[in-house]
Amino acid sequence: MAATDPLPDPDRLEGAPHPRETRAFFGHADQQAEFLRAFNSGRLHHAWMLTGPKGVGKATLAWRLARFLLATPEADGGMFAAPPPDSLELPDSHPVARRLLQLAEPRHFLLRRGPNDKETALSQVISVDEVRKMKSFFALTAADGGRRTAIIDAVDEMNPAAANALLKLLEEPPPNVTLFLIAHQPARLLPTIRSRCRELRLTPLAPQDLADALTQAGGDIAPQDRTALAELSGGSVGEAFRLTNLDGLKLYTALTRLFSTLPRLDRPQALALADLAAAKGAAETFDLIVTLIDLFLARLARCGTTGQTPPEAAPHEAQLLHRLAPHPLAARAWADLAQSLSSRARRGKAVNLDPAALLMDMLLKVDETAGSLALR
Structure with missing residues (x-):
């Protein structure tokens, strides 16, 4: 990146609209209703922690809630007061919506990773200086004395001082301020931070909601691929976007086709997959293949434990899962392998091992486990 190039938004998925630009919101009706009940009761908590897997809409919901709060006038309790709102919807033409879209709303603060010390790239963490800017912002009196909001995306990225x-x-929250904390892994946060927030936990999106949200984000999904994409993405729009951009469904189909040859791994197929991951500029493809292998092993372990197969994410996958994981003993072996391979992949990537060799080693370990299970 050239020194004069603008830094990317740290809270935007590459190639997708920023969460503040996403107007239609799919799924999570219960969580929206919970917030609306709290608002209408007059007991709105000062800090809300939005949790759940990455890419399920936490940031989009946070911007939706901030728009609603900043645009909804405070009830005066008079006889002719407006009825309590029954929706979080706000028209695009509303001044608050337009100002937030342009990051020009004077009553809102966005806390996210800033530039590094040399301002040549984004910092890897949210620093204490960024938090101090937010505290200084709230130390000022709001122009109209009304509500103020802040979005922290994501609180997981804060260093200890922050x-x-x-x-x-x-x-000691400032008066009339509502904070929205986005947390991908809340268990890693300070317990004292979690205890001072009210949680809105977002769950994976259903296939139809996922397809609609992905289409809005600029992705293209065929109707027959909706179930497979929902399975492989875990109901995450962010992950579905990555899968779509990198032909993830085709890669997973290729993996299951390869694993159908277990316990006598088809070496030419395996080498072709390894070469694909090692091609120039294919780092993202390599990462995705590693993710898909881990996902396949997890699906094997779940099938062996429960005796039930999940909805198929590739042709003939159910039959393959049953064959390779027919009982809980096999499930344990696949689960142990998944943990081992994940560690090997991280170590190999950290020391810059050849991607083709690393992936081939992983595939041979899968073959070895399948062979040992076939002998039992």
Whole structure:
């Protein structure tokens, strides 16, 4: 990246609209209703933690809630007061919606990773300086004395000093301020931060909601691929977007075709897959293949444990899962292998091992496990 190039948004999925630009919202009706009930009761919590897997809509919902709060006038309790709102919807033409879209709303603060010290790239963490900017922002009096909001995307990315500074703000919240904390892995946060927030847990999207959200984000999904994409993405729009852009469904089909040759792995097929992952500029493809192998092993373990197959994500997958994981003993072996391969992949990538060799080694380990299970 040239020094004059603008830095990318740290909270935007590459190639997709920013969450603040996403107007239609799919799924999560219960979570929206919970927030609306709290608002209408007059007991709105000052901090809301939006949790759940990456890509299921946490940031999009946070922007939706902030728009609603900033645009909805405070009830005066008079006889002619407007009835309580029954929806979070806000027209695109509303001044608040337009200002938030342009990051020009004076009553809203967006806390996210900033540039590094040399301003040549994004920092890997949210620093304490960024949190101090937010605290200074709220120290100022709002122009109209009304509500103010902030979105922290994502609180997982804070370094320890930033997390402690945020905790102090949560302990002594400014008046009329509502914070929305986006957390992908809340268990890693300080317990004191979690305890001072009300949680809205978002779950994976259903296939139809996922397809609609992906279409809005600019992805293209055929009707017959909806179930497979929902299975492989875990109901995450972000992951579905990655799968779509990198031909993930085709890669997973190729993997299951290869694994159908177990326990006598088809070496030419395996080498072709390894060469694909090692091609120039194919780092993302390599990462995706590793992810798909881990996912296949997890599906094997679940099938062996429960005796039930998930909806198929590739042709003839159910038959393959039953054959390779017919009982809980096999499930345990596949689960152990998944953990081992994940560690090997991380170590191999850290020391810059040849991607083709690393992937081939992983495939041979899968073959070895299948062979040992066939002898039992």
